[in-house]
Amino acid sequence: MSKKTLVLGASLKTERYSNYVIHKLVENRNDVSAIGLKTGEVAGVKIQTDFAYIHSIDTVTLYLNPLRQQPYYDYIIDLNPRRVIFNPGTENPELYRILEEANIEVDVACTLVLLSTNQY
Numbered sequence: 001m002s003k004k005t006l007v008l009g010a011s012l013k014t015e016r017y018s019n020y021v022i023h024k025l026v027e028n029r030n031d032v033s034a035i036g037l038k039t040g041e042v043a044g045v046k047i048q049t050d051f052a053y054i055h056s057i058d059t060v061t062l063y064l065n066p067l068r069q070q071p072y073y074d075y076i077i078d079l080n081p082r083r084v085i086f087n088p089g090t091e092n093p094e095l096y097r098i099l100e101e102a103n104i105e106v107d108v109a110c111t112l113v114l115l116s117t118n119q120y
Contacts, residue, residue, distance in 0.1 A: 009063030010034035018063035066092040
């Protein structure tokens with residue numbers, strides 16, 4: 001089943017995990033949106049640099065360290081996703097609490113592992 005996913009911290013650099021996960025999400029037929037520091041395109045997905053409202057997001061998968069996540073707190077809450085995945089290096093107990101208070105599921109996991117083991 002396709003899960004509309006926002007990759008937050010998307011990179012045009014092919015060696016970055018966020019870039020690789022966009023490819024894997026597209027391969028698995030998920031509807032993907034991406035926000036990063038630079039505009040461009042990865043696997044047919046346009047990377048935006050602004051806080052555009054994206055309707056019906058199921059999952060936000062984070063590729064930003066906790067300090068870089070702070071400007072996105074309200075944005076993520078306003079998107080009202082079902083869950084937020086904190087990939088390795090993005091763990092943030094402050095944001096966990098905020099999300100849980102907003103009834104948004106917190107998943108500390110690796111999106112690539114979830115995809116490769118059919119647990120996404």
